[in-house]
Amino acid sequence: GQNIDQPTEMTATEGAIVQINCTYQTSGFNGLFWYQQHAGEAPTFLSYNVLDGLEEKGRFSSFLSRSKGYSYLLLKELQMKDSASYLCAVMDSNYQLIWGAGTKLIIKP
């Protein structure tokens, strides 16, 4: 079956760096997405990786290793507003998005 694993919850300090990992096993691969979701709101797009390597976008970076079925989202200079759930999603061979359960990130002052 298809499976995406990411930690349930992480805690970090304001101003610090945090890395959220995601491992996946899917039928085919057409890219991996990271979304941010604040409580009670819809997800918002953060990044997309389809080739191996690191994609940097401001304070957020996303890394992909297709051979390892692994990705991570790196958040730098953490701000209180970064407290949210971070969802990893893989697009499978049918171009269907398979969602991880999400990682709740708690930022402490």
Next chain:
Amino acid sequence: GAVVSQHPSWVICKSGTSVKIECRSLDFQATTMFWYRQFPKQSLMLMATSNEGSKATYEQGVEKDKFLINHASLTLSTLTVTSAHPEDSSFYICSARDSEASRHTEAFFGQGTRLTVV
């Protein structure tokens, strides 16, 4: 980025009644839209894929007669929860991808609808 508008944002209804949720792509055409349900502290669960001009494709375990989907145009899909019961209370979210864009583009989400059945 592209905008998907979902209405209403929240609704409270009595058990046994029906509720319609609309999902519109405002500045792009979407041949396909997706309907998700999300229970508290859980991930998004795909309910069905809405296809313009044809029948929706439902995921296993989702009752097609209870969750009616109509995708009448390239910019509008509706989800009707029929004979709603308290266990249908959830956060319903639609998403769409631009039909004209590459298949590798991100999905855009509506604001979500918080349904509470009392």
